[in-house]
Amino acid sequence: MYLExxxxxxxxxxxxxxxxxSLLGCTPLTDEPGSYETRLTVADGPTLDLCFEKVAEPPRPSPRLHLEVYGGEADDQAEVVARALSLGARHLDIGQRDVPWVVLADPEGNPFCVMEARPEYAVSGPLSSLPFDSADVDRDVKFWSELSGWMPVDSAMPGALRHRSGRGPLLELCPERGPKDPALKNRVHLDLRLEAGEGADEVAQRVLDLGGRRYEHDWGDLPWQVFTDPSGNELCVLPARDQEAEDAAVSD
Known part of the structure; x- marks a missing residue:
């Protein structure tokens, strides 16, 4: 299984x-009614697909998972901020005061940060990190590491994971400010994909054994499974890809 x-x-x-x-330099994948996907590729590292799905609910303040963009040294950071503003972002005051990063909101009001230079972000690529609220950092580091294959690394955050290549964005586990409200779905979540030969039932049991739970929803029958991690954050486990079908589609 891997983080997709x-x-x-x-x-x-x-x-x-x-x-x-545009901000991250991604490659567009799909553009369909209600759905848009684009791919972030890190040289000698992972690929991550950013998937944007239509919902009616507006964004809420203090998201439990959000994106952070690598800015770098002061001049480079200022250029990234200027580019984000030109694309439709705006400055956002969340009470951050005097910090070395710049807080912005994307065109729909989702907060994100343009980060300053840090040693741990030197190999991240344009997406420096994915800060993720956790009720128990050590427990959730184990949960996400065992399921995704990403490895624990040193970071300014209490817990952090990175792709086994040693490159790409950090998944940063941060002590939560308050418990997850089970009635409110996270606006940003992660999808894991089964490898060929992995059984859905076996993997579901691994999720449960590591402290995850099945997520009860009213979205009808889905071809994937929906869970929460031990801190209540939603995640999906997608079926393994049909490589023969994908190869045939490409050849056509």
Whole structure:
């Protein structure tokens, strides 16, 4: 199993997807009614697909998972901020005061940061990190590491994981400010994909054994499974890809 998607709820998937794709230098994948996908590729590292799906609910303050963009040294950081503003972002005051990063909101009001230079971000690529609220950092580091294959690394955050290549964005586990409200779905969540030969039932049991739970929803029959991690954050486990079918589609 591996981490494949960062999924973002959006009122306008095309508009928001194009904003993030332009800011991060992604490659567009799909553009369909209610859905837009773009791919982030890190040299000698992972690929992550950013998927924007249409929802009616507006964004809420203090998201439990959000995107952070690598800025770098002061001049470079200022250029990234200027580019984000030109694409439709705006400055956002969340009480951050005097900090070395710049807080912005994307075109739909989702907060994100343009980070300063840090040693741990030198190999991240344009997406420096994915800060993720956790009720128990050590427990959730184990949960996400065992399921995704990403490895624990040193970071300024209490817990952090990175792709086994040693490159790409950090998944940063941060002590939560308050418990997850089970009635409110996260606006951003992660998708894991089964490898060929992995059984869905076996993997589901691994999720449960590591402290996850099945997520009860009213979305009808889905071809994937929906869970929460031990801190209540939603995640999806997607079926293994049919490689023969994909190869045939490409050849056609």
């Amino acid at each position: 998607n960062v999924v973002v709820d959006a009122a306008n998937p095309q508009g928001l997807g194009r904003f993030w794709g």
